[in-house]
Amino acid sequence: MATIADVAKRAGLSRATVSRVLNNHPNVTEDKKRLVREAMESLKYVPNTTAQRLRNQRTDTIAILVPVLTNPFFAYLLEAMDMVATKNHLQLLICQTRYSKQKEMDFLELLRTKQVDGLILTSYENEWKKIEPYSAFGPMVLCNEYERNTKVPIIRMDQFEASYIGTRHLIEQGHIRIACTCGDKSNLAKDRQAGYRKALVEAGISVQEDWIFSNVFDIEDGKRVLRTIMNLKEAPTAVFTGSDQVAAGMIMAAKALGKNVPDDIAIIGFDDQPIARVVEPALTTIRQPIEELGKTAMEVMIDFIAFKKEVNHQEILLPYDLVIRDSTMSKLKSISI
């Protein structure tokens, strides 16, 4: 197999020059680049990139931890990160934890063992005190999910306020019996629940603990919870969900039971995924700035890598929107007003 010395000899250049070409060093003339390329081709020389990267102690790879790829929220977030990464000649190592604590720890090892240059968490499963120590091994960024006491930079939106605004919208439509569904025990899910509680309390509505449903993630979960809700005595007339997927499942199950959305049950989603406009009635929802979240997180990461910045704590809060559609706006009511 040809070596770098063979390439240098064939090109009539020094080894150092060949090395500079291979490493895309800026101060190399086009002529020399061409000579090296031609020599490489005629010798069928393959640069051993792994060895090269090992020497340079960089991998040009960023690991992104996501819980599931099949939730479009994360697909769109990755899409936005990938756009920025590609422009900066970085590749993404997409790591799906499937909500497993063990898989998460395995993926964090990528940073410790220098297999990636940086790592972005979009959610996390382990206690934060088990995760934070890994930030000593390389740049780490939290995007979407967050933690209160950390030096790791955070890019997120204010889930508490958005959920408060969403729930208040239901109250403004005249609802006082409002259920809530949320994901897991993360800070993000806790904030959403807290926003829901604040809106109720502020309106003088007492919180019914058994109307708060946890671990509700996808279309099938939404169907299941809707059926439970409709079987309750004095059933809720509205639901604040933490997910367009869940809300879409609820609409499907409500229709299957012959119930009208929003007249029998008003439903509000979260994210503004494409499904929010596909389902009928179209979903009122909280639009998350998915593209901005992903772009900004990757830009912060690139800053750390390129400028060898100290990983200082910063928190970037991005804005949300309440998008009002038919799933909460009763046509009956607007006629009677």
Added chain:
Amino acid sequence: MATIADVAKRAGLSRATVSRVLNNHPNVTEDKKRLVREAMESLKYVPNTTAQRLRNQRTDTIAILVPVLTNPFFAYLLEAMDMVATKNHLQLLICQTRYSKQKEMDFLELLRTKQVDGLILTSYENEWKKIEPYSAFGPMVLCNEYERNTKVPIIRMDQFEASYIGTRHLIEQGHIRIACTCGDKSNLAKDRQAGYRKALVEAGISVQEDWIFSNVFDIEDGKRVLRTIMNLKEAPTAVFTGSDQVAAGMIMAAKALGKNVPDDIAIIGFDDQPIARVVEPALTTIRQPIEELGKTAMEVMIDFIAFKKEVNHQEILLPYDLVIRDSTMSKLKSISI
């Protein structure tokens, strides 16, 4: 920093034994594994995995090339591959080409430069003769998309037959004016169009070339094409699409124009993604065996890697289903019959 020699000394074992533990060699007792783990912990020893992998000439990483992550078909395909990969202690490097020939070539370099152990293509952009040479550098598998003349193994379903069956279903509902939308110029898209043509010709219906719409991929494309179709003189009464996303967009646009699906325009999707049951009317569609496609492709890849098999050509065809729902079944018609 602690070295492997330090770990061996602390554990009271030979360097070779420590190395066997680090490389998960099967013939090591649990006792020795424990001693090595304890020594590593007390010395805070970090195995240099990149160096280790370089020596072993393996990366335990499989690159998967997908065109877009935001099409749920690919998210579910990756999910299935990831399940099998995880069980086999492999990680996925998910590479999004965004239909770019250049990005595809860059990702293929991963195989040549030994940064991955194998590479699975779920679609491809360049001419096959530019891609095939990379299979000399490591195992390559084609999953979903295919090529007729290649030694690379293929896992796919029969798109030609499935599209023929789908179009025939529309003809059986009494349609003779049937449009078609498809993706790009890939073999998969060509097969779908050929299946559509065969069904028409067999039924004595002449093919209207201007009713075949190419480069139609997502919800927005579906909306656009539906509006074009409805503006045609003697507009088609049915559309065979190559995508549930496109079909869902068409249903949305049809409703916005006050048209009834399926009475004014019958629409058939492709894939059986969750959106097919969310949209109203629910989509008649071709169910692709997404999970089986992903699982089988990864199993074939693992066989090559684990058993150092010669990469022999094989083609595995997986079965599909025609799933009949409301988007093609006229209620008017069933009453009048």
